[in-house]
Amino acid sequence: MKRNRLFAYALSGCMLLISLTSFAMPAHFGQNLIINGGAEVDAAGRGSALGLVPGWVSQQNGAMVIRYGANLHSPTIEQSSQLNGGVQFFAGGAGMRDVYMQQFIDLKPFSDWIDLGRAKFQAMGWFGGFGNKDDTAGISLTFLNDQQDLVSYRLGDIDAFARGNKTGLIFQDMNEFVPIGATQLMVTLDFHRxxxxxxxxxxDNLFFSINSVPEPNTVGLIILGMVGILGGWSRRRQI
Incomplete structure (x- = not known):
């Protein structure tokens, strides 16, 4: 009777530990969280009105979207097909010398994984320019909590030398851990003339996603430990 009662207690404790170590996984793990990261949410044809790129808050007039092959300064339609760039891309435009756009991403749905150090992010994009012009575009990813900036990462800044003085875009990506305590991400896309x-x-093709980090089979380890405890108790009772 005592053995049965101990087994029941052990099984109950095991199930409690399983429930404490399990979280409901957000449906948007692995999905692109940047709104209009491909410059396609725009129906203006050749380009959007200055400062009115959907999904982005434009801090300074100038940034816009342009069709591939729209003019001699643009990457071609053939280049777009090679990078799956769609119809349009982002450009600095004819405004101020330096322009940038921003958007904020709520990371609270991932807080269970972030606060345990079990969340990584993947970021990528295509960056470039025209001919021998050294104008550069880049994206900064700044992780925030309620009090301060935690850490910032950056992609882009591809100058003419990196492009071989040719018009086009070059791919960059990164995979890093999301800093513990982060609750928001500030995405800044900037263009420097x-x-x-x-x-x-x-x-073009700006992408950011959150992914969970694989860990050992916690449930299996808990059950194995409980079985070991019960086995050891049983052997001691038989001695």
Whole structure:
């Protein structure tokens, strides 16, 4: 009778531990959390009105979207097909020397994994420009909590030398752990004009996702430990 009671207690404790170590996985793990990261949410044809790129808050007039092959300064339609760039891409435009756009992403749905150090992010994008122009585009990913900035990562800044003085875009990506305590992400897409009166910095296919980090089979380890405890108790009772 005592053995049966101990087994029942052990099984109950095991199930409690399982429930404490299990979380409901968000449906949007692995999905792109950047709104309009491909510059396709725009029906203006050649380009959007200055400062009115859907999904982005434009801090300074200038940034816009342009169709592939729209002019001699643009990446071609053939180049778009090679990088799956769709119809349009982001460009610095004819506004101020340096322009940028931002959007904020809520990370609270992932807080169970982030606070345990079990969340990684994947970020990627295509960045480039026109010919021998050194205008550059880049994206900064700044993780925030309620009090401060935690850490920032950056992709892009592909100059003419990196492009071989050719018009086009180059792929970059990264995979890193999300800092513990992060509750929000600030995404900043910026374009820097080095000379002239037009900003030939380009970007496209911006992507950011959160993914869970695989861990050992916690449930299996708990059950194995409980079985070992019960086995040891049983052997001691038989001695």
């Amino acid at each position: 080095m000379s002239g009166d037009y900003n030939y910095a380009y970007a």
